[in-house]
Amino acid sequence: MRRLFLRALAATVVLLLAALLTVWLTLRASLPELDGEIQTSAVSEAVSIVRDADGIPTITAKNRNDLAFATGYAHGQDRFFQMDLIRREAAGELSELFGPSTVEMDKRNRFHQFRRRAREALATLTPSERALIDAYVDGVNASVADLGARPPEYWLLRQQPAPWQDEDTLLAVYAMFLQLNDSRARKDVRRGFANEALPAELYAWMYPAGTGWDAPILGDAIVPPPIPFSDAVDLRSVPSRRGGAMEQSIPPLPGSNNWAVSGALTTNGAALVSNDMHLGLSVPNIWYRARLVPTGDSPRAVTGVSLPGTPFVVAGSNGKIAWGYTNSYGDWADAIIVRPGTTAGTYLTADGEESIEEHVETISVAGAESVEYRIRTTRWGPIDDRVRFGEHEVAVNWLAHKPDAVNLGILHFET
Numbered sequence: 001m002r003r004l005f006l007r008a009l010a011a012t013v014v015l016l017l018a019a020l021l022t023v024w025l026t027l028r029a030s031l032p033e034l035d036g037e038i039q040t041s042a043v044s045e046a047v048s049i050v051r052d053a054d055g056i057p058t059i060t061a062k063n064r065n066d067l068a069f070a071t072g073y074a075h076g077q078d079r080f081f082q083m084d085l086i087r088r089e090a091a092g093e094l095s096e097l098f099g100p101s102t103v104e105m106d107k108r109n110r111f112h113q114f115r116r117r118a119r120e121a122l123a124t125l126t127p128s129e130r131a132l133i134d135a136y137v138d139g140v141n142a143s144v145a146d147l148g149a150r151p152p153e154y155w156l157l158r159q160q161p162a163p164w165q166d167e168d169t170l171l172a173v174y175a176m177f178l179q180l181n182d183s184r185a186r187k188d189v190r191r192g193f194a195n196e197a198l199p200a201e202l203y204a205w206m207y208p209a210g211t212g213w214d215a216p217i218l219g220d221a222i223v224p225p226p227i228p229f230s231d232a233v234d235l236r237s238v239p240s241r242r243g244g245a246m247e248q249s250i251p252p253l254p255g256s257n258n259w260a261v262s263g264a265l266t267t268n269g270a271a272l273v274s275n276d277m278h279l280g281l282s283v284p285n286i287w288y289r290a291r292l293v294p295t296g297d298s299p300r301a302v303t304g305v306s307l308p309g310t311p312f313v314v315a316g317s318n319g320k321i322a323w324g325y326t327n328s329y330g331d332w333a334d335a336i337i338v339r340p341g342t343t344a345g346t347y348l349t350a351d352g353e354e355s356i357e358e359h360v361e362t363i364s365v366a367g368a369e370s371v372e373y374r375i376r377t378t379r380w381g382p383i384d385d386r387v388r389f390g391e392h393e394v395a396v397n398w399l400a401h402k403p404d405a406v407n408l409g410i411l412h413f414e415t
Helices: 002-029 064-091 095-110 114-122 127-145 152-157 166-180 186-197 200-206 409-414
Strands: 048-051 057-061 258-261 272-275 288-294 302-306 313-317 333-338 346-349 352-355 357-363 371-377 383-389 392-398
Touching: 048 064, 057 064, 064 095, 064 114, 064 127, 064 166, 064 288, 095 357, 095 371, 114 166, 127 166, 186 200, 186 333, 186 383, 313 409, 333 383, 371 383
Parallel strands: 057 288
Antiparallel strands: 048 057, 258 272, 288 302, 302 313, 333 392, 346 352, 357 371, 383 392
């Protein structure tokens, strides 16, 4: 009996060691190769990716398209799962990976139909811009194809990584819109509730056009409205005409700041620019540091941070100028009250009654049945299915929904 027990114990240990070895080999195969050479027909000239001690790459190529391919390759090696989450979040497609737990989040973002809008925006790009994105996409997919095994996140989820597509690059940009803008014009809705509930003097003080600290580029300095006192405003006498707006837990809109210093004020004559590009915390960090060096007709070195999923430097310097981004408090979204027409399914416009359009989006769900999500649209934008203004529905007119909201103009900073 003791001999049988020892044999069983030995067999168990061997099986356990074999399982651990299999796991280790699988994880090892999923790591990208950072040394050596690869052969590919996707570039016209040799390119190089050289990483420093912190893993930050310097990417060198003779032309911009080859540089985009190599940038996509580096992004795919280091950040593919993050990029996958970014595009899926913007498109409302997380449930394809995570199952029913993310269906409500997908509905919230599918409302904007960003995958369709990304395809429309692609059609507006110039041939050279489209070729650049094509090269970047080829680089991303080549990096994943060169792995010996799928990344470990996909093993845990029992999923396969889906290829990167041209439209996914624009979805990465739309994801920034979602993080930085009031995507449902809730600020306007809250302001509407305040306008109906508050005395005029108090409303004017709470929602001024600006303050004495503002320095308008055009027009005169802003004179803020006076603070209303009890002789003008007594909130105890204001009747409650609306139900609660349920906004107690809504955080304030993200904002930022920036400053610049003239070279006349620095010791070496170089100007300084600083942008406070704070975003929500994430692991890994949203930004990806890199140095892009095209060595062809107009050699230069562009150093800064890129957005994984896109082939350009978002904030950085080309040695002659520097640029950065700061989220502003601009009014990028409007809430439009939708008043019903005399016929069911219609609404009133300045040109008469129009029919509400309906779109049915299918949300694929891992391990469960697909979910149909209905989006009702007006000439101004989609109708928000999560808020009402009194008895009326509200349509969202957001800059991000416009076909020209996304472009590749940032590339011109490089030159």
